[in-house]
Amino acid sequence: MTALxxxxxxxxxxxDYPRIEQLLGSDIRVELVHTDIGEDAHRVDALRETGSADRLAQGMEGLRLAGAETVVWACTSGSFVHGWEGAQEQVRNLARVAGMPASSTSFAFVHAAREIGVRRVAVGSTYPEEVTALFAEFLRAGGLEVTGARSSGIVTAAEVGTxxxxxxxxxxxxxxxxDAQAVLLPDTALHTAAHLSLLEKALSKPVLTANQVTVWEGLRLADRRVNAPTLGTLFTRQPLVQV
Known part of the structure; x- marks a missing residue:
């Protein structure tokens, strides 16, 4: 049993997380601890506070008690708003506090794109344009080419969740x-686990979504690969393709 x-x-x-656990159909246990979001606003200052070291540290005790072996900060905007270097420092701090391998959803998107061998990606964002631009900048820092970014301008995660x-x-x-090899949908407040097969069929290309790549990143940290085609191309255990 592997506890993520x-x-x-x-x-x-x-x-989305218990749904993904069920779809994995393996000896994988998904442990979720909720952190205090603070102000629910897709605004840079509020998002930086959401991912502050103190807020993340408060959630770690619950994961330790659950026997988690890896930890992922399941928030895209609460990581990439710190920039590439700042997001790396956020993860390093989390790993030190947790005493286990750590990552975040923002890095999960970059790692997942590399895993399926794509470099050119399109972004479909629920965020306002300013925040979407920061995500595109983060992806470019990770070596991806952003062919375009669509913003929905939604201010709160609560609305996205509906x-x-x-x-x-x-x-x-x-x-x-x-010209996009894959479409990326950032925002862990967006329900996507049940829609991945439909999305990829409709677009005829891989689709990477926040909660999907977050769980995959936990598996990567634990050195596990699981074949679960209903969770999209990312979970078909394709060999790594270098691009």
Whole structure:
């Protein structure tokens, strides 16, 4: 049994995690601890506070007691708003406090894109344009080419959490571009676990979503690979392709 730990801010799309655990159909246990989100606002200052060291440290005791072997900060915007270097420092601090391998959803997107062998990506974002631009900048720092970024301008994670399948599909289609090898949907407040097969079929290309890549990143840290095609191309155990 491998126990993966996740620090998830607030209560929005956390039900994606037990769904993913079920779809993995393996000896994987997903342990989720909620952190205090502070102000629910897709604004740079509020997002930096959401991912502060103190808030993350407060959630670690619950993961230790659960026997987690790895920890991922399950928040895209609460990591990339610190920039590439700042997000690295955030993860290093988390690893020191946790005493276990650590990462965040922002890095998960970069690692997942490399895993499936894509370099050119399109972004479909729920965030306002200013925050979306920071995510695109983060991806470029990770060696990816962003062919375009679509912003929905949503201010709160609470609103994002109400989106259904059709909303998610509309966003992905609007973001897609002919020269993009994959479409990325950042925001762990967005329900996507149940829609991955539909998204990839509709776009005819890999789709990487926040909660999906977050769990995959936990598995990567634990040196595990699981074949679960209903969770998209990322979980088909394709060999790593260097790009």
């Amino acid at each position: 730990g996740f620090l998830y801010p607030g209560h929005f799309a956390e039900d 989106w259904g399948e059709e909303d998610v599909l509309t966003l992905a289609r609007a973001a897609d571009a002919a």
